[in-house]
Amino acid sequence: MSATDDSTGGSSESRLLEVEDLHVEFRTREATANVLNGVGYHVDAGETLAVLGESGSGKSVTAQTVMGILDTPPGFVTKGAIRYRGEELLSATEDRRRGLRGENMAMIFQDALSALNPVYTVGFQIAEQFRFRRGMSRKDAMAKAAEMLDLVKIPNAKQRVKEFPHQFSGGMRQRAMIAMSLALDPDLLIADEPTTALDVTVQAQIMDLLDELRRERGMGLILITHDLGVVAEVADRIAVMYAGRVVEESDAESLYKRPAHPYTEGLMESIPRLDQKGEQLASIKGLPPNLANIPEGCPFHPRCHRATDECRRKVPELLELRPGRYSACHFAEELISSE
């Protein structure tokens, strides 16, 4: 389990990453979309934070901004702070940020096939980092690459380093990408939907691998996903995002036992369960908001069955209800204490 006692103001030794009040907008000719509207979360060393949300909730954009790989234009950071071990990143030079990438923080993506370069061997792409960052010779770097493939349990790694991405299966490509991201031994790994494109039996293998590597290396892991099942299996803490905000944050167990936000509650009731057959799913009505035109007040109110006039007028703040449990809903207290 994780240390989750202090949250916003804390700056303990183990605090790896802190995102505070992050605002990002995407400017296009037609309109400006407010993609992030004050996102805040933090990750400690050795813990797994799951960022949960549907498409368009801003979970990937937050990660891209943290890594410094947000496409500008159209994306612009307008406000906020990102601190890695206390160091402010948004004002850091591009050189410094480049230095951090790979070395301190790394990211893996959903679609491993398009994240890997098709015209170079897998080994070459992993070895590149050892050559340019560690000044190793080609031969040594290749040997290290084989070691990395071995670490992620690719059988016959010595032969496999010479193969191209298309010769790898989907699961193996994802393993290769994990190997690449861990090459320089970062202490923060961001995994953006790492198993969404994979079959369940392979997904289980990859999640086990990620969890094992995190434990062995004491890494902080940010797991971005829309899959409530995957989250339940590995997360220590969960941040639920909606329309560019964190609407609920909690440790995993309490969140699943009693969600403190109607959106989280709706999500939980929307999933068809494997272990029971239900008649009708309680779905959330309506659609997620258009980010160029987010409704006033609580962004969730048009879809919420509890919405009142207050919700239509006033944006609820993310408040701490119980130690380590946050919710941005005017009815949070009611939800959390209901039986």
Next chain:
Amino acid sequence: MSEPILQVRDLVKHFPVQQGIVFKKTIGHVRAVDGVSFDLNRGETLGIVGESGCGKSTLAQVLMRLEQPTSGRALFEGVDMFGKKSASQLRQLRRDMQIVLQDPYTSLNPRKTVGDIVGEPFEIHPEVAPKGDRQRRVQELLDTVGLNPEHVRRYPHQFSGGQRQRIGIARALALKPKVIVCDEPVSALDVSIQAQVMNLLGDLQSEFGLSYIFIAHDLGVVRHLSDRVGVMYLGKMVENGTEDQIYEHPQHPYTQALLSSVPVPDPSVRDRREAIRLTGDVPSPANPPSGCRFRTRCWKAQDICAEQEPELAVRRDGGRVDLELADGHPSACHFAERHEHVVS
């Protein structure tokens, strides 16, 4: 349950693998569907689950006669589906069976309005809705699937993914079919939207007495909608039974592993569930393993599995075929064994 509306027997679809540019030479076959049999009863939902490459989508295409089967038979209300047919017979068959496709972005023509898309089936089957009545029918259909009937003049890009999937469903419903094949209809949608579409499919079934063949890789989705479930692996049906039999008492090691791999959205069972982890990936259907196709990833595999292909039959613990065990459901494994508590 009543008599089956659709009976499929030993259905096979092989795709030739060819080499050469001018003189094409067939060098092998991808055995996408390799001897699949099942019955679909009136008004019920048969779920088909399996990982990518197991042949579930090819099965859908063959059933819709979008692909010609290599061999095998299928009877729709007692009539052979794949035999020689006149154009009008084939049209009648297509009226009774419709398909909803996975990707709501590519399965709708971007240059046509929603009204044209949903009304197009009436062009081919004018007997269902006479010309003057079409506009009204289309609007009715849109209303049925929960879309605003005023939106007939809009184009697909003006709708969200979930709404587009509803358009696809309206199109499938237009000719009042008896069977709808749903090929991964909700896998491209977000959870909250997915639930809306699943509820819609359930409502339509009870309203119109539809039979569904529901193909998906998400085991939770399949359990939710299905009365009976068939599990496929590399072109073969490895187990089939009622929803309860498959999920509560799976017999085939693949089904057990598949169920065990699905993450359950409940952190409190995290370490209490039994984890069966398969190693490696699904082999290529162009060159499937001899004997039992699952043996390369199976922890129970022995010599007999490589030599003898297990048939889909009712089995008793220990693998002895025992047809008298009436409440058992068929599975294709030499070492089939009842297994409880895989899912919770």
